[in-house]
Amino acid sequence: MADSQKSKAAASLQKQRDSLASPRGTGSQGPKLEPGKSPLAHILTKLGHGVTDRLWRLGFAAHFFVAVLLNSGTALRRFQLTIREIYFSGTLSIIIILVSGLFVGMVLGLQGYDTLERYGSSEALGVLVALSLVRELGPVVAGLLFASRAGAAITAEIGLMKATEQISAMEMMAVNPIARVVAPRFWAGVISMPLLAALFSAMGIFGGYLVGVRLIGVDAGSFWSQMQATVDFREDILNGVIKSFVFGILISWIAVFEGYDADPTAEGVSRATTRTVVTSSLSILAADFILTAFMFRGS
Amino acid sequence: MMNRATLDLWVGLFVAIGLGSLLFLALKVGNLSFASGGETYQLQAKFDNIGGLKVRGAVKSAGVVVGRVSQIHLDPEAFVAVVTMHVDNRYKFPRDTFATINTSGLLGEQYIGFDVGGDAEMLKDGDTVKKTQSAVVLEKLISQFMFDKAAGDGGNAKK
Numbered sequence: 001m002a003d004s005q006k007s008k009a010a011a012s013l014q015k016q017r018d019s020l021a022s023p024r025g026t027g028s029q030g031p032k033l034e035p036g037k038s039p040l041a042h043i044l045t046k047l048g049h050g051v052t053d054r055l056w057r058l059g060f061a062a063h064f065f066v067a068v069l070l071n072s073g074t075a076l077r078r079f080q081l082t083i084r085e086i087y088f089s090g091t092l093s094i095i096i097i098l099v100s101g102l103f104v105g106m107v108l109g110l111q112g113y114d115t116l117e118r119y120g121s122s123e124a125l126g127v128l129v130a131l132s133l134v135r136e137l138g139p140v141v142a143g144l145l146f147a148s149r150a151g152a153a154i155t156a157e158i159g160l161m162k163a164t165e166q167i168s169a170m171e172m173m174a175v176n177p178i179a180r181v182v183a184p185r186f187w188a189g190v191i192s193m194p195l196l197a198a199l200f201s202a203m204g205i206f207g208g209y210l211v212g213v214r215l216i217g218v219d220a221g222s223f224w225s226q227m228q229a230t231v232d233f234r235e236d237i238l239n240g241v242i243k244s245f246v247f248g249i250l251i252s253w254i255a256v257f258e259g260y261d262a263d264p265t266a267e268g269v270s271r272a273t274t275r276t277v278v279t280s281s282l283s284i285l286a287a288d289f290i291l292t293a294f295m296f297r298g299s
Numbered sequence: 300m301m302n303r304a305t306l307d308l309w310v311g312l313f314v315a316i317g318l319g320s321l322l323f324l325a326l327k328v329g330n331l332s333f334a335s336g337g338e339t340y341q342l343q344a345k346f347d348n349i350g351g352l353k354v355r356g357a358v359k360s361a362g363v364v365v366g367r368v369s370q371i372h373l374d375p376e377a378f379v380a381v382v383t384m385h386v387d388n389r390y391k392f393p394r395d396t397f398a399t400i401n402t403s404g405l406l407g408e409q410y411i412g413f414d415v416g417g418d419a420e421m422l423k424d425g426d427t428v429k430k431t432q433s434a435v436v437l438e439k440l441i442s443q444f445m446f447d448k449a450a451g452d453g454g455n456a457k458k
Contacts, residue, residue: 080303083310087301091313130328195317202320205328224327229364232355233329241321 061257067178068186068256074176075183082184082191089150089185090192094199096149097142101200104137105129105207112208113216125218126227129208134231134240135296138201140288143247145200146193147280151255154185155276158259159269167260182260186252193248194241201240239295246291247284254280339366339385340424344398344411349380350434352400352409358384359401360413365390368411384411393418394426400434409434 037045075082112128158181161167170177205227212218231237255276262272349371358366366386374381386392395416402409422428 084306086310086313087306090317091309094313094316134324134328192313192317195314195321198321198324199317202323205324227328229357231329233325235355237324237329 060261061253064257064260065253068183068253071176071179072183072187074179075187081180082187085184085188086192089146089154089188090196093146093149093192093196096145097196097200098203100141100145101138101203102207102210104141104200105133105204105209106211108132108137108204109208109211109216113212113218122216122218123222123226125208125212126223127230129212130205130227130231131236133201133204133208134236136288136292138204139197139240139244139247140284142197142200142244143193143251143284144281146189146196146248147251147255147284148277150189150192151251151276151280152273154189154252154255155259155262155273156269158182158185158256159262159264159272162260162262163264163266163269165264178260182256186256189252189255190245190248193251194244197244197247198241239291242295243288243291246287250283250287251280254283338388340388341369342366342384342386342422342424342426342428344382344384344428344431345374345377345379346382346398346400346431346433347379348433348436349382350400350402350409350436352382352411352434356408357410358386358413359410360390360392360415365413382411391421394420394422395430396422396428397430397432398428399432402435 108129109125112125113122116122116124116128158167161181167177167181170180209220209223213220213223258272258276258279262268352368352371354368354371356368357364358368366384368382369385370383372381373379392413393416395418397414397416399412399414400409401412416430
């Protein structure tokens, strides 16, 4: 049973390496300008090459995602592997999440009070702070921080393992690197992200409370009661958790993929790390728009 | 490398803090108690005009939130708004309860208020609240006031 699983995993690994090798080798430098061709054809060829290259990369990323899911048995059975990664990407991110959550909440308190005061409804400050944090800022900002703090580290680690041929060494020893190295990091990110986002929101609301109630002097009773009357558990909080969960999957997926796909050189690893931060930040924002459109439309 | 027990401790701490803040959000911010005590019954009420009432708006009696608006649609024959509400099972109201659409504050949200009547029979699941009063539309009120004022002035001028 275990043997057949291992051989299957090895086969899928082999297939991955084949698909990684074949189309890439043909010309990552772009097509050469043939003397008989017109400039227009040349431009079109270049465009087509760019498009197919990106599509191929997307397809490979999807293929890789499925491979990670299929090979996550080890990460979940030997959970100690995942716990170690949760320590690195989750526990060590607590400080940055706490501090930035506090400051974002305090700024929201100040700015929100300034605007609400003009309409004489400064008691709604609690609602404003809580809704903007729980629905949007918590998942999104925590996601951006997580992508640059933990995602970049995951990419750099896996990329460097590839550059120093540790990944190849594992394959030599018939250890599946996707199961042993990639999947634990992926699941650690997926588990950590919702917790960090909740922590960010809670801390932000505390920051808003500090500034609004303690510093400016909004009535504490109406601050909390209006918040509780407006914020709905399923509609607001649960949707925020779903958002952060989706962002966790996106960030971890992009981070492990970029690391695994990095060119095994110092420059390649640095480029892959940059790409992780850029791509995951952009996809967080895009996914946030799509999720928001589905969750909060016309309610 | 850190030893295993220390690692577990730190991760446990992290997960506990994360779940704790989720709990804080659910209980202190989101006021979960009402949503999870989800035993509700359904009432309907017809209004000529619902103003700015929205789905998920509050249903209040004596200022206490007793339910939520779950659905609003237009009756295609009578051209009146039909509002469906989910009211908490703990609260029963007499059959002659009066449903009005009120505004909290000058610019606040609109909600449905129940003025309780004296009937011995209580409203059951699926019942319709017979006596309703529509929302006060500020523009109508103002224009009515203006017309009255203009008419009054005209009368004065004649005298």
